[in-house]
Amino acid sequence: xxxxxxxxNQPVDENEQQFRADLANKIDRTAFDPKQDKEERRRxxxxxxxxxxxxxxxxRELAQMxxxxxxxxxxxxxxxxxxxxxxxxxxxxxxxMTLTADIATQRARxxxxxxxxxxxxxxxxxxxxxGTRSNARELDDLDWKxxxxxxxxxxxxxxxxxxxxxxxxxxxxxxxxxxxRNIIRMDTNAVRPTQLDETDLQNQENETSANxxxxxxxxxxxxxYNYLKFVTNPxxxxxxxxxxxxxxxxxxxxxxxxDDSTGExxxxxCSPPTEDQIADGVTKSQLIMNMDMALWKEIVYTYNLQSxxxxxxxxxxxxxxxxxxx
Numbered sequence: 386x387x388x389x390x391x392x393x394n395q396p397v398d399e400n401e402q403q404f405r406a407d408l409a410n411k412i413d414r415t416a417f418d419p420k421q422d423k424e425e426r427r428r429x430x431x432x433x434x435x436x437x438x439x440x441x442x443x444x445r446e447l448a449q450m451x452x453x454x455x456x457x458x459x460x461x462x463x464x465x466x467x468x469x470x471x472x473x474x475x476x477x478x479x480x481x482m483t484l485t486a487d488i489a490t491q492r493a494r495x496x497x498x499x500x501x502x503x504x505x506x507x508x509x510x511x512x513x514x515x516g517t518r519s520n521a522r523e524l525d526d527l528d529w530k531x532x533x534x535x536x537x538x539x540x541x542x543x544x545x546x547x548x549x550x551x552x553x554x555x556x557x558x559x560x561x562x563x564x565x566r567n568i569i570r571m572d573t574n575a576v577r578p579t580q581l582d583e584t585d586l587q588n589q590e591n592e593t594s595a596n597x598x599x600x601x602x603x604x605x606x607x608x609x610y611n612y613l614k615f616v617t618n619p620x621x622x623x624x625x626x627x628x629x630x631x632x633x634x635x636x637x638x639x640x641x642x643x644d645d646s647t648g649e650x651x652x653x654x655c656s657p658p659t660e661d662q663i664a665d666g667v668t669k670s671q672l673i674m675n676m677d678m679a680l681w682k683e684i685v686y687t688y689n690l691q692s693x694x695x696x697x698x699x700x701x702x703x704x705x706x707x708x709x710x711x
Contacts, residue, residue, distance in 0.1 A: 417468035429468050431475035436461055440484055459485055468649065536701040556699050594658040596627075597634045600695060601654065604641060607694060609653035612643055621697060622681045629676060639669055 440447065440458050447455045462481050469475050515535070597666040604610065632652070635641035639657040643650050658667045684690070700704040 408453055419468045426471060426474060429465065430477060431476050432465055433481060437484060444488055447488050448495060453505050455488055499673050529618060597631050601635055601640060603695060604652065605654050609651045612650040612652040613684050614688055615652050615694050617684050617690055618693040618697060619685045622678055624697060627683055629674060634669060
């Protein structure tokens with residue numbers, strides 16, 4: 386049987402072709418030309434980057450009043466912009482114009498009027514004195530009409546009728562801080578908190594070290610051991626979390642490792658890597674384990690745990706009780 390190619394036999398939509406042709410004819414190629422020569426665009430971007438680099442390098446000199454380099458740089462930029470037809474080159478032109486605007490702003494600040502530097506504060510003060518009405522009660526009550534007529538005499542710009550949005554006079558609102566009221570309540574059952582000293586804190590640190598060493602000894606005697614079975618205390622959720630905490634010290638110090646190659650997380654002791662092993666790329670990694678009450682119960686049920694490999698520890702004398710708080 387002979388199979389024909391349907392894609393070749395499909396009728397061409399003449400309306401769509403005409404629409405595309407009309408759209409292409411309406412594109413202003415002097416402003417946007419996606420078919421501009423790639424080599425020409427590459428050359429144009431190179432010139433823009435060179436111009437931006439030169440302008441940034443001579444930024445201090447161009448900001449001086451006697452320098453004519455800023456105008457020359459802007460002329461070069463205008464010539465390059467005549468060849469811009471695509472957004473990528475337009476972005477470079479925008480960056481260049483932002484740079485020249487910053488330099489022009491700095492140049493205006495460095496401008497000298499006569500033999501004295503331009504002082505913005507002094508200028509504003511003189512404008513306020515000139516525009517203050519004779520019967521004004523406050524200095525801020527200015528006669529903007531008089532100031533506008535005086536300024537218009539020194540400008541060739543046609544006066545606009547644009548709406549000036551926003552207040553001419555503003556007052557900074559001071560934030561009121563409400564004083565904190567101390568409420569004293571008499572509670573006959575109040576218990577004074579226990580004061581901890583350095584000795585108590587040292588005892589806690591020693592207790593942590595002792596527990597880590599004891600867990601290392603148990604792991605050395607019983608390991609390798611399933612990690613979840615080893616750390617889980619079936620009668621105490623809080624001590625299960627503590628056991629995970631103590632085992633993390635062993636893993637952090639490279640004294641223990643977890644191997645899950647058999648499908649179970651097997652915990653065992655190990656020796657810290659030597660310098661040669663570290664040089665060969667041996668690294669250690671730690672993971673964050675999430676343990677909540679529901680997961681703890683599920684582990685106890687799944688492994689049918691009746692006892693704990695790590696014996697249940699007695700409550701520390703520094704533990705929080707019902708009559709003390711820290």
